[in-house]
Amino acid sequence: MDKDNSAVFDENSESRLYVGNLDMRITEAALIKMFSPFGKILFEDFLWHTRGPKCGEPRGYAFIHFSTKEEAKVAKEKMHGKLVCGRPLVVRFSRDKYLMEMGSKTGNLSGSGSNKSNLFGNGSGQMNRSAKIAAIKSKLKAMEEEDHDTKKQKRS
Template identity: 65%
Template structure:
């Protein structure tokens, strides 16, 4: 089968599908659709939920919205990326885009316009190599274990 240019329907679909992240847990599917419907016809929406564990049934904090055209998706991305919703700036990008953006110019902007640290910021991992992410997680686990051991030792001393 010959390769097609930008007329490939799967390219069109991937260019019209948006990832919406950093959603406040109070945002419902209906609210999400209402926020993005002014930009065009939404043909599908995937709102992700925890399916097991202690957070089962709670929103995962991100969703995907599929528009009928890539132009609608692009407009929604431009207007909604960084917009504060329930006090949190939305992260809106094409679902096909890599998480690590090439220039990184717009990927790490804080609300005040200043750049954030290119590692653990607000609980999310950004612009880190896989090895650096693993090291950061191991360090966090180690510090949590140390805190746990310290608090266990102090409890018997506090009780009389």
């Protein structure tokens, strides 16, 4: 759980969990204690506000990297929705958040099954390179259309 190893771990790793909706009373030690029964924790990243009026306070979420995908899966299944300090934990694979954001921004994940197979071409749940490029192009096109519509309204 050495923070110097953070560059070694891939954000989209299959054994990395996002843990959100943390109460401000939850400490790093408490988080590690809650998740350690499910397997070996290689690394945890407990996020803090670094500036502004909340500087030094927890941000309310963290990342936990287990040694195997199976350990992470069990931890996710057991801890997601569990009440801690009166709040239900949100636990998911960290790569899932990235994929959900891409889908909501581009609309690609809500379409037909053929769109989904293009996004998840390798079957592992991670987007392939061409799908990422397509998502970026789609977002740029939407932004250009929005900008064009705004300019039309200003002329009227």
